[in-house]
Amino acid sequence: MERREVDLKLNEDCVRAVLLDVEEKYKFGDFLNFKDFEEGNSSMFSEEEIEYTIIRLEEAGFIIATIQWINGAPWHISVGSLTWQGHEFLDNVRDTKIWRETKEVASKAGSVSLSMLATIASSVITKSLGLN
Template identity: 40%
Template sequence: MKRDWELVRKILLKIEALETIKRSVVCAQDIEDYDEENVSYHIYLLEQAGLIEAAVQKHHNTGIRALAYNLTWSGHEFLDVIRDPDIWQQTKEGAKKATGFSLELLRDLAKGLIKKKIEEHTGIQL
């Protein structure tokens, strides 16, 4: 199964929208237009990457079942740079042109776009 960066962003935004850590969790049913297997797999990947805290169970017969319940510091940092829809769109377009990219590259590309935007609005070079 391939990583779906749009799904990654949706999961992170959904987790952030939780009012408190204890209130709820994000599961496959919370993400529209994606099946349970795909969402659970991406929650698993996000937990492996250190972006979220999650409960992950691996079953031989049924695959991965995962519930996400909190962003980590790194998860908040990554979401902050990809939150803006325009920045996210530009980041995806830039990454596609590179034909290969990683989480770190996406983060760095989005940060660069945000810095450019700040410089344009303030005239202060970062």
């Protein structure tokens, strides 16, 4: 198996795309395989970006996934459903307009965590509803 170099920076657009794909394609009791991410929202990202994102999302508790490793590299990835935390994050960033505005606000800080993105998105939603 060939070792690939992967940029170890989490791409928030890829995070959103993977979560959208899991929500749209997951069937209860089944698992998605990597081919399920080659079409749809995630198709604009490289295989390495998608793999890295899935690994991080599983680690953070946003998705249920099984990752098999060989020699320190992911060999097989199966993705189940979103977790409660994954649903909460996706619910805040699903709308394209809200997502764009969230990223615009976040860009002022340079780099922010997913939890901060969720907080910003929640603030953007609150503002758009006139609740602030």
